[in-house]
Amino acid sequence: MSFRKLSRSSTLVLALSMITTGSAFAQQTAGATPLADRYRASATRLLSAALADSSAYNRLARLTDTFGHRLSGSASLEAAIDWILAEMKRDGLENVRGEKAMVPHWVRGDESAVLIRPRQYKLHMLGLGRSVGTPAAGITAKVLVVGSFDEFARRQAEAKGKIVLFDAPFVSYGETVRYRFAAASTAAKAGAVAALIRSVASNSMQNPHTGAMGYDSTVAKIPAAALSVEDAMMLHRMSDRGDNIVVTLKMGARTLPDAPSRNVVAEVVGSEKPDEVVVLGGHIDSWDVGQGAMDDGGGSVAAWEAVRLIKQLGLKPRRTIRVVLWTNEETSGRGALAYRDAHATELNNHVMAMESDNGVFKPLGYRISGPDSALAIVRDIASLLSGIGAGSAAPGGSEADVGPLLERGVPAMSLAVEGTRYFWYHHSEADTIDKLNPRDIAECVALMAVMAYVVADMPGTLGRAAAH
Amino acid sequence: MSFRKLSRSSTLVLALSMITTGSAFAQQTAGATPLADRYRASATRLLSAALADSSAYNRLARLTDTFGHRLSGSASLEAAIDWILAEMKRDGLENVRGEKAMVPHWVRGDESAVLIRPRQYKLHMLGLGRSVGTPAAGITAKVLVVGSFDEFARRQAEAKGKIVLFDAPFVSYGETVRYRFAAASTAAKAGAVAALIRSVASNSMQNPHTGAMGYDSTVAKIPAAALSVEDAMMLHRMSDRGDNIVVTLKMGARTLPDAPSRNVVAEVVGSEKPDEVVVLGGHIDSWDVGQGAMDDGGGSVAAWEAVRLIKQLGLKPRRTIRVVLWTNEETSGRGALAYRDAHATELNNHVMAMESDNGVFKPLGYRISGPDSALAIVRDIASLLSGIGAGSAAPGGSEADVGPLLERGVPAMSLAVEGTRYFWYHHSEADTIDKLNPRDIAECVALMAVMAYVVADMPGTLGRAAAH
Numbered sequence: 001m002s003f004r005k006l007s008r009s010s011t012l013v014l015a016l017s018m019i020t021t022g023s024a025f026a027q028q029t030a031g032a033t034p035l036a037d038r039y040r041a042s043a044t045r046l047l048s049a050a051l052a053d054s055s056a057y058n059r060l061a062r063l064t065d066t067f068g069h070r071l072s073g074s075a076s077l078e079a080a081i082d083w084i085l086a087e088m089k090r091d092g093l094e095n096v097r098g099e100k101a102m103v104p105h106w107v108r109g110d111e112s113a114v115l116i117r118p119r120q121y122k123l124h125m126l127g128l129g130r131s132v133g134t135p136a137a138g139i140t141a142k143v144l145v146v147g148s149f150d151e152f153a154r155r156q157a158e159a160k161g162k163i164v165l166f167d168a169p170f171v172s173y174g175e176t177v178r179y180r181f182a183a184a185s186t187a188a189k190a191g192a193v194a195a196l197i198r199s200v201a202s203n204s205m206q207n208p209h210t211g212a213m214g215y216d217s218t219v220a221k222i223p224a225a226a227l228s229v230e231d232a233m234m235l236h237r238m239s240d241r242g243d244n245i246v247v248t249l250k251m252g253a254r255t256l257p258d259a260p261s262r263n264v265v266a267e268v269v270g271s272e273k274p275d276e277v278v279v280l281g282g283h284i285d286s287w288d289v290g291q292g293a294m295d296d297g298g299g300s301v302a303a304w305e306a307v308r309l310i311k312q313l314g315l316k317p318r319r320t321i322r323v324v325l326w327t328n329e330e331t332s333g334r335g336a337l338a339y340r341d342a343h344a345t346e347l348n349n350h351v352m353a354m355e356s357d358n359g360v361f362k363p364l365g366y367r368i369s370g371p372d373s374a375l376a377i378v379r380d381i382a383s384l385l386s387g388i389g390a391g392s393a394a395p396g397g398s399e400a401d402v403g404p405l406l407e408r409g410v411p412a413m414s415l416a417v418e419g420t421r422y423f424w425y426h427h428s429e430a431d432t433i434d435k436l437n438p439r440d441i442a443e444c445v446a447l448m449a450v451m452a453y454v455v456a457d458m459p460g461t462l463g464r465a466a467a468h
Numbered sequence: 469m470s471f472r473k474l475s476r477s478s479t480l481v482l483a484l485s486m487i488t489t490g491s492a493f494a495q496q497t498a499g500a501t502p503l504a505d506r507y508r509a510s511a512t513r514l515l516s517a518a519l520a521d522s523s524a525y526n527r528l529a530r531l532t533d534t535f536g537h538r539l540s541g542s543a544s545l546e547a548a549i550d551w552i553l554a555e556m557k558r559d560g561l562e563n564v565r566g567e568k569a570m571v572p573h574w575v576r577g578d579e580s581a582v583l584i585r586p587r588q589y590k591l592h593m594l595g596l597g598r599s600v601g602t603p604a605a606g607i608t609a610k611v612l613v614v615g616s617f618d619e620f621a622r623r624q625a626e627a628k629g630k631i632v633l634f635d636a637p638f639v640s641y642g643e644t645v646r647y648r649f650a651a652a653s654t655a656a657k658a659g660a661v662a663a664l665i666r667s668v669a670s671n672s673m674q675n676p677h678t679g680a681m682g683y684d685s686t687v688a689k690i691p692a693a694a695l696s697v698e699d700a701m702m703l704h705r706m707s708d709r710g711d712n713i714v715v716t717l718k719m720g721a722r723t724l725p726d727a728p729s730r731n732v733v734a735e736v737v738g739s740e741k742p743d744e745v746v747v748l749g750g751h752i753d754s755w756d757v758g759q760g761a762m763d764d765g766g767g768s769v770a771a772w773e774a775v776r777l778i779k780q781l782g783l784k785p786r787r788t789i790r791v792v793l794w795t796n797e798e799t800s801g802r803g804a805l806a807y808r809d810a811h812a813t814e815l816n817n818h819v820m821a822m823e824s825d826n827g828v829f830k831p832l833g834y835r836i837s838g839p840d841s842a843l844a845i846v847r848d849i850a851s852l853l854s855g856i857g858a859g860s861a862a863p864g865g866s867e868a869d870v871g872p873l874l875e876r877g878v879p880a881m882s883l884a885v886e887g888t889r890y891f892w893y894h895h896s897e898a899d900t901i902d903k904l905n906p907r908d909i910a911e912c913v914a915l916m917a918v919m920a921y922v923v924a925d926m927p928g929t930l931g932r933a934a935a936h
Contacts, residue, residue, distance in 0.1 A: 061705055068587065119535075205671075207675070230900045237533055
């Protein structure tokens with residue numbers, strides 16, 4: 001999950017979800033047999049198959065154990081994509097292919113942050129994604145510690161020539177990620193030479209968290225890194241005591257020329273309306289720490305397994321079901337844009353696009369961004385999952401990679417999952433599969449499979465979202 | 469908290485606590501005014517003073533921020549001791565002194581564990597304390613993964629020339645720490661060249677946990693290290709899939725000649741029976757990762773602050789109250805033995821010894837190892853803390869540093885604390901003060917102060933434990 005998704009879901013998408021543009025289907029189905037009754041037997045088969053074993057968990061374990069993390073531009077991402085394409089063919093999926101996308105190629109390089117005063121100490125740090133590096137000798141400077149942008153605004157006269165640490169406590173991802181994104185340029189405007197932030201995380205065991213940052217093009221680009229929550233708090237305490245704090249920051253980060261990558265695409269072709277498409281997926285790239293098991297190997301495998309089960313059970317939906325594993329969600333979202341552009345002429349026939357990108361924890365139900373009328377239909381279908389406690393449906397279903405499709409009118413959906421611990425692990429070394437459990441992943445597979453199948457097979461559609 | 473404490477508390481001490489040797493006092497007080505009534509006013513003053521501010525938390529923060537971790541033999545341990553001695557004199561405590569103890573001087577050196585096959589990956593590792601190192605080029609060998617000693621016993625014919633990974637899930641510290649202590653010699657007996665364990669931890673965010681290991685003198689000493697829970701589980705999954713696993717382990721660990729250290733000692737001298745002594749303390753050394761805030765900076769500061777408050781409030785106990793911050797608990801317990809030996813002739817006049825070494829989390833009450841009759845007295849005193857939910861008293865109060873005193877007949881006490889998260893952080897980089905909160909620490913101070921003062925002032929004693 002990137003910054004963009006949050007900014008989008010908190011503003012644009014929530015607004016979009018309120019706008020009704022296509023209520024034809026809602027009228028069409030009024031008084032007819034509820035979809036839940038019509039599809040109960042198929043849903044039961046999908047649910048049973050998904051919950052029968054740990055195949056999704058095992059596939060995710062094999063993916064993450066074998067290839068590790070999968071940064072855009074890395075060999076491990078492309079090797080993982082090669083393996084997935086081969087496996088999808090073995091699964092018997094149709095039209096299996098990698099669709100090319102050029103992606104930014106940011107590399108971390110060697111990096112460190114060492115506290116020089118008041119005592120020598122190696123800080124727990126991770127450079128922020130897309131940051132520039134430092135000179136080879138590093139940047140050694142006094143540190144100005146502030147607790148918020150507001151405090152910085154009051155104290156910016158002190159920032160010149162310093163490294164500014166924004167030690168902002170976690171409130172929510174959407175709120176606190178502003179520091180990750182904007183710390184560098186905010187500090188640079190006041191003449192700072194580098195920026196540090198407290199990791200954007202709701203718990204910590206000295207694991208720093210990376211993620212995308214951005215530069216304001218009107219000011220100098222200065223390097224930016226996250227400290228562990230613990231170390232940021234320690235520097236803040238030292239500052240409160242009046243200690244003179246000096247840090248040497250070294251970052252070998254640099255941006256290489258764009259590299260070729262691929263969106264993974266595979267299908268179960270529709271029996272009656274093959275040109276109408278239901279998309280479901282996750283993003284296959286990750287940050288270069290941990291193993292991207294939650295973000296977003298799990299979502300990728302859940303969507304893939306959902307389509308495999310539909311195929312394996314011999315279900316033949318009227319419309320085409322297409323799994324898409326987008327590349328480059330984390331650093332720039334180029335995979336999502338490449339998909340949108342490569343399929344521009346088909347988007348009017350994209351009846352729904354669903355992404356899982358909040359960790360494949362225990363699912364609670366669905367979220368939907370589209371015409372108001374779609375919510376009732378989704379709620380009807382969701383009731384098929386009420387037996388596993390996942391029958392809810394609520395507005396607000398966009399994720400980073402389906403956002404560009406939503407802007408073209410395609411209803412966007414996501415899974416609502418138990419999210420207590422997601423930001424403990426997110427974008428850190430702790431994003432590994434052991435935090436997940438096979439039953440939860442299997443339930444996520446079931447939710448994606450049932451929704452994709454019903455929406456691909458039902459007589460009408462969810463209508464269109466407001467194109468943008 | 470070390471291995472020894474657990475092995476002791478789970479066997480010897482629990483047995484000792486069942487033996488009555490000194491019931492004279494219990495008879496003496498039967499029918500008399502309960503101690504709680506007699507000491508309610510003093511206890512209320514101590515409690516109010518302890519809870520009035522965050523001075524204990526702030527002192528612990530200053531200790532850990534300024535000196536960091538405090539491994540036996542390190543300059544940072546001795547600098548911390550110098551600072552504490554100076555602060556104690558400033559506090560007005562009496563007979564402030566460092567009592568010499570020679571301690572083992574194990575150093576970690578540079579270390580790494582790199583997975584070579586099935587893919588290149590830098591494992592999250594920490595060498596175990598007291599381990600030997602590897603040759604400079606490291607040890608590169610196939611890895612045999614087992615889930616338990618039982619499985620190893622069945623498969624030890626496969627171990628020759630290999631690195632053995634014991635991937636044992638956490639059950640309880642007392643149970644699971646057996647792997648940390650005995651993995652190396654168990655593996656060496658079967659011809660293994662090194663041993664790895666899953667970190668002994670009840671949760672993980674890729675933070676490996678160190679701690680003391682031991683060698684069986686009858687077999688070769690091979691190096692031993694802990695992997696993060698995540699990485700150990702990953703290697704186990706690879707093994708289950710039949711992957712050929714190869715690791716290069718490099719450890720620069722070595723044991724230097726014993727180094728001088730000190731137990732920190734300070735007193736409030738008794739007004740009537742100065743030769744009778746109540747001891748309270750924690751251990752001032754730590755492992756060389758994190759900052760030893762929970763293990764055991766917090767216990768050390770809680771005991772110190774308790775005695776400071778007694779002095780500051782002008783309470784004048786009949787007996788002497790002595791704070792002792794033991795050195796070298798973690799690697800060999802030499803501080804505890806040095807205290808016992810230096811004070812051998814006084815131990816008959818040590819009326820009680822209390823240590824906090826389970827983290828200064830929310831306290832629930834007391835634990836006591838001594839004559840059966842002592843439990844009722846402790847329960848009476850503990851009732852003074854029921855207002856803050858800390859009025860419980862139960863058997864089993866020994867900790868590593870008071871254990872040697874208990875063996876000489878001194879009743880041993882400890883704090884019972886909320887322990888849910890202790891083994892998330894213990895012996896890892898995550899042992900930092902931000903996991904604690906000022907109110908909990910202040911309550912621990914109050915518990916130590918009230919118990920120490922009442923036991924030092926009350927007419928009788930707790931009796932004697934069974935000398936050993």
